[in-house]
Amino acid sequence: MEKELTATKLYYRIGEVSEISGVKPHVLRYWESEFGFLSPQKNEGNQRLYSAKDLEKVLLIKKLLYDEKYTIAGAKKKFRETWKSLSKDTELKKEFSETLAELEGEVKSLSAILIGG
Helix, strand or coil: CCCCCCCCCCEEEHHHHHHHHCCCHHHHHHHHHHCCCCCCEECCCCCEEEEHHHHHHHHHHHHHHHHCCCCHHHHHHHHHHHHHHHHHHHHHHHHHHHHHHHHHHHHHHHHHHHHHC
């Protein structure tokens, strides 16, 4: 059973990822060998440290395998398609936010000119 994320951390240990995702640690280790794009960092003690992005990947893999009943091969293919579209959405949101910030700055400048002039 998945737990809700209450606060975003920089890194999660495998036990935390297991608890959040509802997937046993040995399954997470197996997924690392099957899904090359899932590769958490390891600290000096050789403990796995999953980033927030790694955690998102785990949750997506779980959804594809358990909820949507994909095979490992099918999940790999679908993951790449889904992750690519999610990345594009994130890029578009970032570009939109930057453009909006620029426009707000220009509006403030014009407003200052109109009010001051």
